[in-house]
Amino acid sequence: MALGEDEASNIPICQKWVIPMVNEMLLDDTNVISVLLVDTEEWRHLLIDYMEHGKLLDDPKHCSKIRQRAPRFLYYKGTLYQRSFKEVLLRCLGEEEASQAMEEAHSGIDGAHQSGPKLHFQLKRMDYYWPSMVKDCLEYAKMCQACQFHANFIH
Structure with a gap:
């Protein structure tokens, strides 16, 4: 619908922002917590x-x-x-790449559910490195459910 030259229309204007401005947030007496995601x-x-x-x-x-x-x-x-x-x-490798490499080497196509030291050796042979490699490999092998289920029982 088009308006002619002689016609007028009222358009309501909202004076309140949906997201308050920084100055309004500082003037309010409410507790505001801001969260900043940092890598x-x-x-x-x-x-x-x-x-x-x-x-x-x-x-x-x-x-x-x-x-x-x-x-x-x-x-x-x-x-x-x-x-x-x-x-x-x-x-x-970074943290995510390291966990992916451990998963692939431990239980992937070539993985045979090796123990921690063997997993560390295999990752080194695959030419990967990260500082906590030995500790992470030992923990990963201990947490593998298939390894724990099929492990030798000590009597």
Whole structure:
């Protein structure tokens, strides 16, 4: 419907925002809790920041630790690698990638539900690395329900 030149129409305007402005929130006497989702600091980011940009944390202990560890790592095309003692480059994994790699190596196509040390050895052979690798492999093997169900009973 089009209005002519001589016709008028009233349009109501809402003066209240659905989401209150910051100033209104500060003036209210209500308790407001804001939640900000922050990504957890991954162990790889500290090394990458140091190797790419020379950035270090303010803590002197962390600075010396990162400086000591950095020569054993290589950052190439967006991927961090660790040089093993045999000069093999091991791809550094984050938390989610590590759990996926453990699941695949333990109970995937090639997995034979190995124990923790064997799982760690197999992941190293697959050229993967993360700092808590041994501990994570031991815990993963202990938590596998199929392994616990079919384990040898000690009499």
